[in-house]
Amino acid sequence: MKHVFLIDGSGFIFRAYHALPDSMKRPDGTVVNAVYGFTAMVLKLLADTDADHIAVIFDRARKTFRSDIYPEYKAHRPPAPDDLIPQFELVREATRAMGLKAVDMEGYEADDLIATYARQAREKGAQVTIVSSDKDLMQLVGDGVVMMDAMKNRMIGPDEVFEKFGVGPDRVIDVQALAGDSSDNVPGVAGIGVKTAAELINTFGDLEGVLSNAHTIKQPKRREKLMEQADNARISKQLVTLCQDVPVDVPLDDFDVVRPDVNLLLAFLKEQDFKSLFAKVAALGLSIGDNGNAKVSVASGGLSGVPPSVAPILEPLPAVQFELVQSEAALAAWIAEAQDAGLVAVDTETTSLNAMSAALVGVSLCVTPGRACYIPLAHKGPQAQGGFDFGDGADSPAQGAPEQIPLKRALELLKPLLENPGVLKVGQNIKYDMVVLSRYGVNIAPVDDTMVISYVLECGQHGHGMDELARLHLDYETIKFKDVAGTGKAQVTFDLVDLDKALDYAAEDADVTMKLYKRLKPRLASEHMNTVYETLERALIPVLVQMEREGIKVDATELKRLSDDFAKRLGDLEIEIHTIAGEPFNIASPKQLGEILFDKMGIQGGKKGKTGAYATGADILEGLAAEGHELPARVLDWRQLAKLKSTYTDALINQINADTKRVHTSYSMAGTSTGRLASSDPNLQNIPIRSEEGRKIRKAFIAEPGHTLLSADYSQIELRLLAHVADIEQLKKAFHADLDIHAMTASEVFGVPLEGMDPMVRRRAKAINFGIIYGISAFGLARQLDISRGEASDYIKAYFERFPGIQKYMDDTKAFAAEHGYVTTLFGRKCHVGGINDKNPMVRGFSERAAINAPIQGGAADIIKRAMVHLPGALAEAGLSARMLLQVHDELIFEVSDSELDATRTLVKAVMESAATLDVPLVVDVGIGANWDDAH
DNA sequence: AAGATCACG
DNA sequence: GACGTACGTGATCTTC
Structure with a gap:
């Protein structure tokens, strides 16, 4: 006995069941997804392993000796799904068909049997591999015992255990005893998670060490809990x-490995209708090797030249099958399959990342993980590149264009599927595909989105692009766009990519999307994030599609006029600046400007920054200008105009869509760490408003003739949320009384009467209020108000004395973040914050401020998202034709027919104000105007 | 690709 | 006692 394999059969079944679609059925209707996943995985293991003893171990009944110790143990587990129950016996059958022993025992969990056999094997000097990813088995790792996660194809040794628990395998049970486990109903100590538990165990050695030293622990809450709940631990x-x-x-x-009866195995595979597994086993001429320890091997003539005992004959089991669809018949078959399954992953290939100008090039579909197709629709022949474009490559067969279903015909076939309310379409950032296809008359619904699901689950932890998610969840490297389309100057649009390359790339996208969906979707329920996903994010997708399609009208003539005006004034300023400097230089270069100011002209003021360059930010230049220096003042003017011209006037003119004559932004649903949207291409969430010059740009955003722009913005929404979540009585009263909140704060903190208040005093209070939302620091406030840090410190102190509840809220929020690694908004959105327990005080401080800000900023984002979800229906129900165009964090912009202005105004205000019910009223200010500036 | 700067909430 | 910070974004330009 050299190597013993102990396979966690029960763990396998559940993972396979959730990873694979329940549409996998035998002809008699029995669902066999778990059986298939289990069988495929074990066959693959058999082909790879050198084990001489193998057992598959299962749980038997729900009641075990643990229920006697603690009746609640695993008591709240929902019963197994109906379509899983018949599969338990089938899996045991599969085990026997593969020549392996299936073991279980009344009163014990599979984990206990595995532990027992592992100990026995070690005593006989054998190596042990436990095939499982269950964290409860990690206590067994070490000293000749390793774990193997068969699905991720990853070995778990002491290092991986340490990564998971923060302690070695020998202390895993101590950490689990403190942290508990909500999925198994192991109580642990309330408020202590794995992180804290590991820290405690590392400090005091083991559980008893922690419990007997509990009274010495500094954190009062933690100390009390530990002393109270020692018995639970x-x-x-x-x-x-x-x-x-x-x-x-x-x-x-x-458990010694014996010859499997191939006929029995084939009979079993046939009975389950596992065609691919059957074909592989049969076609390879599977037979019995007899070389002492071989389990399954290839008969002579199977794979010539491959040593039978090591031939991974069943590799690659999960090999992907990609099909190029070039005929209507083939497409019809895929559509029928998707129709039957009720679930299909969809991806479109286009000529551009901009959904409003992209031309459709092809569509890929995936119904079953591992099988996907690509339907090319507008690929051109090799000669097309650089040649003359006839406009509609799909209908006019360009020279050498490959065989494809005509685009129009393919969309006719796909439309009923993509619009079928009974078929769920899954995409990765499906909003993009929806916008593209809506321009071709196809309105995809209903949809799910893996990017958005990932964002709801793990916002702030990492990005949510497909490449990153595939790496993270599937341990898989996707083909990169650059690899098929080239890079730099040689990059081509997707319609010029060869079909074979296009197939690999495009079909993979649909396949990976489906795999991610199988993996991520169940987590929404188990992690209690379904409501956030369904009501806040998923429902928003079609709303944003509509907004992006609408776009907003801009006055190109006016923008051009502005641009010319700016250009002229920039020219004048440039001459003036160069004259003062005594030499020409690039004003846009901070490096050159710094050298002119501080070296050549000898102005006192220092270097800064890691790069060694002079700092020349607006604050610095403003300081110099205030000292009477002319050049910095002119540079500030120049910078303002240069910014407005390049970023706004010129860029916006270029962004006007040729078809619609309007500007269409794209909203990113998974970009921010707080739940906000982000806008890009162009960014319409940062159109100037604060300066007089900048507002001229805002005036160029206009309504169609006979229409008016309507702007509705939440008044003080973040401070209102703060008053609600931190439960601050004075603040809530002030909002109920509709007081000037900054003046009220000033009066409380500085003790001055509201009547005849000095505007400067109010300004200071306003800065404090904003600072609170940002996770205040004396340094930040001092800089904002240009006062000393001591003075800022006094203000903060005075503020917290007047509003002790805010201090407590902040401390609680930080503590929660430190414990869990995330914070939540009022509506249950999780925002993960990294670095909250970092040793570096600066890093930690940064995280703490982000943790304080996120629930407030994110809560406000939740509220406006709720309003946006409700508004289209409410408008339609009221018979109003107003179109929602833009969202700017606390503001919504509509284009309204003049005749419906009053009714729309009332309805929008009402819907937005009732988007959430807080302890304080939500107030929405509505303005109207011929342009966006006037609407404020 | 990174850094500086600056537009917004 | 020193460190060096206000929160969240995206676009443009220069520099490396």
Whole structure:
């Protein structure tokens, strides 16, 4: 006995069940997805392993000895799904068909049997591999025992255990005893998670060390909880400790690998209708190797030249099958399959990242993970590149264009599927595909989005692009766009990519999307994020599609006039600046400007920054200008105009869509760490408003003739949310009384009467209020108000004395973030914050401020998203034709027919104000005007 | 690609 | 006692 494989059969079943679609059925209707996943995985293991003893171990009944210790243990687990129950017996059958022993025992969990056999094997000097990813088995790792996560194809040794628990395998049970486990109902100690538990165990050695030293722990809450709940921790330790001496019936020796009866195996595979597995086993001429320890091998003539005992004959089992669809018949077959399954992953290939100007090039579909197709629709022949474009490559067969279904015909076939309310379409950033296809008359619904699901689950932890998600969740490197389309100057649009390359790339996108969906969707429910996803994010997708399609009208003539005006004034300023400097230089270069100011002209003021360059930010230049220096003042003027010209007037003119004559932004749903949207291409969330010059640009955003722009913005929404979530009585009263909140703060903090208040005093209070939302620091406030840090410190102190509830709210928020790694908004959105426990005080401080800000900023984002979801229906129901065009964090812009102005105004205000019910009223200010500036 | 700067909430 | 910070974005330009 050299190497023993202990396979966690029960773990396998559940993972396979959730990873694979329940549309996998035998002809008799029995769902066999878990059986298939289990069988495929074990066959693959058999082909790869050098083990001489193998067992598959299962749970038997729900009641085990742990229920006697603690009746709640695993008590709240929902019963197994109906379509999974019949599969338990089939999996045992599969095990036997593969020539392996299936083991279980009344009163014990599979984990206990695994622990017992692992100990016995070690005593006989054998190596042990536990095939499972269950964290409860990690306590067994080390000293000749490793775990293997078969689905991720990853070995788990002591290092991986440490990564997971923050302690070595020998202390895993101590950490679990403290942290508990909500999925198994192991109580642990309330408020202590894995992170804290590991820290405690590392400090005091083991559980008893922690409990006997509990009274010395500094954090008062933690100390109390530990002392109160010591018994819970001891019970938890009993629950998580695996029993290593189960009186097993089947001796370890019985697990020696024997010849599987191939006929039995083939019969079983046939009965389950596993065609691909059957074909692989049969076609390879599977037979019995007899080289001492071989399990499954290839008969002579199977794979010539491959040593039978090591031939991975069943590799690659999960090989992907991609099909190029070039005929209507083939397309019809895919559509029928998707129709039957009720679920299909969809992806479109186009000529551009801009959904409003992209031309459709092809569509890919995936119904079953591992099988996908690509339907090319507008690919051109090799000669097309650089040649003359006839406009509609799909209908006019360009020279050498490949065989494709005509675009129009393919869309006719796809439309019923993509619009079928009974078929769920899954995409990765499907808003893009929806916008593109809507321009071709296809309105995809209903939809799910893996990018958005990932964002709801893990916002702030990482990006949510497909490449990153595939790497993270599937341990898979996707083909990069650059690899098929080239890079730099040689890059081509997708319609010029060869079909074989296009197939690999495009079909993979649909396949990966489906795999991600299988993996991520169940987590929404198990992690209680379904409501956030469904009501806040998923419902918003079609709303944003509509907004992006609408766009907004801009006055190109006016923008051009502005641009010319700016150009002229920039020219004049440039001459003036160069004259003052005594030499020409690039005013846009901070480096050159710094050298002119501080070296050549000898103005006192220092270097800064890691790069060694002089700082020349607006604050610095303003300081110099105030000292009477002419050049910095002119540079500030120049910068303002240069910014407005390049970023706004010129860029906006270029962004006007040729078809619609309007400007269409794109909203990013998974870009921010707080739940806000972001806008790009162009960014319409940062159109100037604060300066007089800048407002001229805003005036160029206009309504169609007979229409008016309507702007509705939430008044003080973040401070209102703060008053609500931190439960601050004075603030809530002030909002109920509709007081000037900054003046009220000034009066409270500085003790001055509201009547005849000095505007400067109010300004200071306003800065404090904003600072609070940002996670105030004396340094930040001092800089904002240009006062000393001491003075800023005094203000903050005075503020917290008047509003002790805010201090408590901030401390609680930081503590929650430090414990869990995330904070939540009022509506349940999670915002993860990294670095909250970092040793570096600066990094930590940054995270703490982000943690304080996120629930407020994110809560406001939730509220406006709710309003946006409700508004289209409310408008339609009221018979109003107003179109929602833009969102700017706390503001919505509509284009309204003049005749409906009053009714729309009333309705929009009402819907937005009732988007949430807080302890304070939500107030929306509405303005109207011929342009966006006047609407404010 | 990174950094500086500046437009917005 | 020193460090060096207000929160969240995107676009443009220069520099490397």
